[in-house]
Amino acid sequence: MRLTYARRSSAKLSVPEDLYERIGTQEKIVQLVKIGLLSSIIASLEREVDDLVERKKALEKHIVELPDEIERLRKSLEELLQDQKTLEILLNQRR
């Protein structure tokens, strides 16, 4: 158990040798990788947040427009139902 834990508590990274030589130390590489990862996560989160803001705005725009559209449809339906009554009266009249 202890061995397994010890093995899991560390991991290996394969770093290009030229890069290792340029940076100099293992600690500096680990730190730069971490900063790079954090920067990428920030960029990705910013994109996701922007996307959510845009999608929410689009939905809010529809929400503002829909009540008018629903009202217009309701009036059309009322008119159709009124016509239905008229048509039934006319059709039920004796020839």
Added chain:
Amino acid sequence: MNVQAQKVSLKRITINESSGIRELATKLDVLLDAESIRNMVELGMESTCPEEQLAQTVKELEERKKRLESDFQKVAGQFNKLESKRVGLRKQISKAFAENRIRVFHLCARSFSSEREECLRDDLIRKYVAYSKLL
């Protein structure tokens, strides 16, 4: 051509689990191979912010995203409610229009004694047959 000579020489370095690198790579859904390590190091070198500040920004953005997702769900709920009302009305209208149109076809063959009823019939024929693009 010597294929082996093109391969990049690699140096294996040990990272401690507590460094958090593995968790960050998982969060970003990237495999930390030699190429992505090179990219991350380049990005790290370009960054002007310290690690702690970046970590704080990640935390704030995650919280903002969570709040936005919750707001979005509420707005989406309102939208779905209105949209299903609109779709329901549309269906009712299509059905009512189609049924009225059939009634009007039956009415075409009928004649009426009063002029008012004749006019009414003609209006309905115009509305449902001649100009059937009411909606």
